[in-house]
Amino acid sequence: MFEARLTKGELIKKVIEALKDLVTEANFDISATGIQLQAMDSSHVSLCALQMKAEGFDHFRCDRSMPLGINLSSMSKVLKCCNKDDIVTLKAEDDGDSINFMFESKDQDKISDFELKLMDIDSEHFGIPDTDYKATVTMSASEFTRICNDLSILGETVAISVGKDGVRFSVSGEMGTGNMTVRDNTSSDTKEADRVEIDMEEPVNLNFALRYLKSFAKAAPLTDRVSLCLSRDVPLLVKYEIPEFGSLSYYLAPKIDDES
Amino acid sequence: MFEARLTKGELIKKVIEALKDLVTEANFDISATGIQLQAMDSSHVSLCALQMKAEGFDHFRCDRSMPLGINLSSMSKVLKCCNKDDIVTLKAEDDGDSINFMFESKDQDKISDFELKLMDIDSEHFGIPDTDYKATVTMSASEFTRICNDLSILGETVAISVGKDGVRFSVSGEMGTGNMTVRDNTSSDTKEADRVEIDMEEPVNLNFALRYLKSFAKAAPLTDRVSLCLSRDVPLLVKYEIPEFGSLSYYLAPKIDDES
């Protein structure tokens, strides 16, 4: 028997919105410590890794570890029926073939429950090596979204180059070229949300496909901050940490051909 | 000569928005007591009945009863030119071939008038028998809209089942099944708008085509509350009462095949 109850039910909704464009179906791996999901995007270029800790839920019970194979597009549709302030409860029997979603309004006047059929999905587990990144940039998640969307009007590939004082995002295309630079402002009294922190051992300059970054950026509603972790010849890690709940991480290999 | 003036001109706009998806053209029957309209939807499955009382208008004059045949899509376009706070006046000559709409801004600085050609439409009058419904549910109109829209992601047919304590709306489809239950909360101190009142002689469980309910639900902007009136083997009545003005009622026969 698996059962997890979350007062801030909206979190689950936002997690699925952040995944569903990249991943069509995936196994949610349930265990006593929480829920994990790892999946390549459908074109097998980027990797998503979700972690929701048992302690992040108001109630969490898992008698037996198991994968729950779910179609994310169906799950997203079901979650559209979850109101902003609803309490969400997930349930599955140990040998069942379905997962149950219950949405309760705060005053209990309206209760919705949905049963989705589970799917058999081939498990993919990727050993993601612990990497000591050469440069880490932590910045406003919504600002990162804006940069990815804005620059994509000019071209398909962005060069991210991290120096001591700032990060430059550059795109070049038929229309012309564009650069956006955000500066480390930890020394000034910038408000928390707009702070840009750059932690750099050595300068890094790498190229990435903008369309994947734009998909990753859909996780912005989950949390205020995003971290970009870069090293030469190693996939970029774009990480959204959700305080006291878990994290959503995306990995994307640099484009080698265009590397400058 | 027919002339009707309404300070809350927006009401007319909302009435037409609530009808125009179901009904393409219809006769507005004008008489000394007010305006009435009865029409089957274009697929001849559901019936709409509109009633606007003469007393609901600021000024109402009708010298001779007559039908005004109007294309609702054209009328909706004309009403798009009516601002939120405009005063609306409708006018038609006794033997004229057009109806005149006048929109006045509150300060009289802007006046718009539109003339629409009238149409000859075969009159349909349906004797709707007075029914003693076995169960009546009165609830928030916007909540009912949300339930119809949400459940339609799962399937085409909704089972509405009324019991003493609540109403359950159930849909089942390829993706899975869903239920939404709202409870009678008249005994608690729920605020007026969210109140759910269930008046039941015997339990009722009937199936309906969701697409019609979704169309009916477009009347929600007209008023805060909706009543669902149900009896076995009798069409469902979905009624939006507009205090001191009139009402908009929809009738829909149950789906017999799928009845459980």
Added chain:
Amino acid sequence: MFEARLTKGELIKKVIEALKDLVTEANFDISATGIQLQAMDSSHVSLCALQMKAEGFDHFRCDRSMPLGINLSSMSKVLKCCNKDDIVTLKAEDDGDSINFMFESKDQDKISDFELKLMDIDSEHFGIPDTDYKATVTMSASEFTRICNDLSILGETVAISVGKDGVRFSVSGEMGTGNMTVRDNTSSDTKEADRVEIDMEEPVNLNFALRYLKSFAKAAPLTDRVSLCLSRDVPLLVKYEIPEFGSLSYYLAPKIDDES
């Protein structure tokens, strides 16, 4: 060397939004006194004339007069990357083949720069004769936009007729006819934004193609007020003045065939 810096960078964005539907590419004529642009719309029916005064900028330097040929659709895309409160700087070398846009956030934490390739565009200069218009109507820019959009549901040609007390906009089509009348209200205590001023030597009644007026009306976000200047047999002038910055003017010849 040309360099112009504008704290209210949004103005440039709004100017391009107001032009880009009519004009695909055009020369911005740079001189010591400011920036000018004249262009026929792509169907060669209407004429746009933009004027931005050097004094309207926070900093303005132009060593040598020159035309900068720009694709307005590309420029509009680049300006989408300009945030609401950004400071905009435009730069071009005297013999360069590109123009540079820089957007700085107020706190300087984010700087974007874009380089657009310049184009060779055949210069068109139109001697617009000073006209002594018989009637000038000054009214709310947003109200004019609304009238153009509303009336276009009925037909393609609007008759504008100016009398002593008001202006009437009339359209007639298959569905029916519509008139909107706004009255001179300078004598009442109408608030500035809603004021309608009519300055008339003789009554004027002219027909115009609504689709062009709708395009002109996209300049409304630039400023609160619009002036319509009319005389028989002379193009209508629709003028948006931007206080202390410049103006955007549109000229459109009357439709002769339908003139009444």
